[in-house]
Amino acid sequence: MAVTYLLLARLPEGGLGSFNAYERAVLPLLAEYGGRLERRLRTLDDRVEVHLITFPGSEDLAAYRADARRLEAAPSLESSGAEVEVLAVREV
Template sequence: MADQTNRVTLVLIARLPTEGIEDFRAYEDAVLPLLSEFNGRLERRLRNPNGTVEVHIVSFASDADFQNYRNDPRRIARAWLLEKSSAKLELLPMMNVP
């Protein structure tokens, strides 16, 4: 299926100071609902017990959809929350292993 072949899968690892957890969650609450508008899907969201590490597995139908999501003005308008959280982010493009 061509749709699956072009699909982009990303893993986001966010490391948060305790004092940044609330701002990070507010940012995520604002931007994660936008995913579906850009053919994106939150496949899995994981968090360690104290909330200082969060992992998202996200996929998009194409790289263009991912770029459009990243450039959405509503997402950009909330970036201050992410910055205020002092999250250290690692974004990794991934692929399925047969």
């Protein structure tokens, strides 16, 4: 059964460049795991980014998160200083 996730990334001042570099590296990998980026939104001050991402199942998200290329890009995420939260969500 498909699962939709909400990713919330809070970015500190000056973290956007590294965060964008990380996103350029990892978002193209989603499709390899059946993932689909439904929405990608950012606040007007560029300090919070939200994604709605759907995967066929939770195991597909786990496989995506374990992808070696994603792990290789992790230093960009770390240097951005982003605080990231991932929540499984549903329509109400």
